[in-house]
Amino acid sequence: xSVPAIGRARTAHAYVHDxxxxxxxIPATPRSHETMPGxxxxxxxxxxxxxxxxxxxxxxxxxxxxxxxxxxLARILAERLHARRIxxxxxxxxxxxxYKAKPGSALRAQMYFLIERQKRLRxxxxxxxxxxxxxxxxxxxxxxxxxxNLDDAELKLYERYYEALTAxxxxxxxxxxxxxxxxxxxxxxxxxASRDESHIAPEYIEEVARAYEHFFFRYAASDLLVxxxxxxxxxxxxxxxxxxxxxxxEPVKGTQYFLPLGASE
Numbered sequence: 001x002s003v004p005a006i007g008r009a010r011t012a013h014a015y016v017h018d019x020x021x022x023x024x025x026i027p028a029t030p031r032s033h034e035t036m037p038g039x040x041x042x043x044x045x046x047x048x049x050x051x052x053x054x055x056x057x058x059x060x061x062x063x064x065x066x067x068x069x070x071x072x073l074a075r076i077l078a079e080r081l082h083a084r085r086i087x088x089x090x091x092x093x094x095x096x097x098x099y100k101a102k103p104g105s106a107l108r109a110q111m112y113f114l115i116e117r118q119k120r121l122r123x124x125x126x127x128x129x130x131x132x133x134x135x136x137x138x139x140x141x142x143x144x145x146x147x148x149n150l151d152d153a154e155l156k157l158y159e160r161y162y163e164a165l166t167a168x169x170x171x172x173x174x175x176x177x178x179x180x181x182x183x184x185x186x187x188x189x190x191x192x193a194s195r196d197e198s199h200i201a202p203e204y205i206e207e208v209a210r211a212y213e214h215f216f217f218r219y220a221a222s223d224l225l226v227x228x229x230x231x232x233x234x235x236x237x238x239x240x241x242x243x244x245x246x247x248x249x250e251p252v253k254g255t256q257y258f259l260p261l262g263a264s265e
Contacts, residue, residue, distance in 0.1 A: 057173030059125070061135045061222075064178035064229075065208045066197070067188040070136055072235045073178065073244070078134045086124045086135035089116040098149070099199035106149040110158060114142050118165045125170065138175060139166055144211050171221040174252070179213065181230045182206040224255045232260050 060083070062074045078085050092112050097105035117139060124133055146158050180188075185205050189197055216226065227247070232240040240260070247258050 057132060059133050059135070059170065059172045059174075061138045061172040061175045062178065063138045063141060063175060063212075063216075065180070065185055065212050066200075066205070067185055067192060068178040068180050069229055069235050070178060073176070074134055074136050076241075076245075077248075081132055081134065083132045083134040084124060084127075084129065086120050086133060086137075088137040089113055089120070092116075099197070107154045107158070110142070110146050110150060110154075111161065113145070114158070114162060114165060117142055118169065121169055135172070138172065139169055140215065144215055145208075148207055148211055174223045175219075175225070176248075177212070177216050177224060177226045178229050179209070179226060180228065182209045184230045185209060219255070223252050225252045226255065226257045228257075228259045 060077070060081075062070050062077070064070050074085065077083065089112070092109055094105055094109035094112055098109040117137060121135065121139060124135075143162060146155060146162070150158055182202075182205055186202055189200065189205065216224065225248075227244065232243060234241040234244050243260050247260070
């Protein structure tokens with residue numbers, strides 16, 4: 001499918017929170033589990049993390065392109081932190097038409113995502129409950145894809161709604177950005193793609209990966225840990241998961257990078 005050129009990057013600049021991932025991975029004192037049903041995973045049960053200090057950031061986000069491992073890592077951390085999850089929208093009724101490049105489908109799909117994502121964030125953040133919130137997506141993700149997929153006229157209309165609907169949403173305390181080389185993403189999509197994902201062009205996967213890198217290169221609104229997952233597969237290999245979790249026990253301030261080599265086979 002034909003993909004319009006990436007529009008200008010838009011980044012937020014705000015106070016950089018003083019947080020440390022080492023404080024995220026604290027087994028809490030016994031209490032009721034706050035994650036949604038169905039979150040028990042064998043990978044999470046294999047992970048063993050040491051006890052640390054008591055303070056947790058309230059709002060944590062995991063981001064990255066398709067099939068980079070966001071959902072798996074979000075599930076594991078949510079179980080460990082007893083965090084409430086904010087799930088990304090996966091039931092967009094216009095997405096199948098978009099993947100088939102039907103005229104007008106990009107704007108319909110993007111507007112649906114925009115409305116649904118801001119609604120999920122506002123509802124979750126409005127609840128005063130103990131423990132952190134862990135989101136599968138960053139609100140600015142919506143704008144990344146809008147710049148990729150919409151033409152100039154559509155983007156102008158979209159921006160008006162974006163500014164109105166996202167006004168007042170806070171920046172996360174911490175973002176964990178998972179990245180991988182386009183060829184790695186293509187291989188993972190080919191292995192596990194849904195019926196709709198099978199229509200994704202290889203060029204589009206590369207455009208998405210490049211757009212994420214461009215956005216986070218300039219991002220400064222939250223503490224940010226960039227993890228390159230090209231040489232590890234923590235979804236399939238327990239040893240690689242342990243490498244990742246060990247890094248998540250170390251402090252993070254500002255923007256930091258982690259390039260794991262993977263466990264030996």
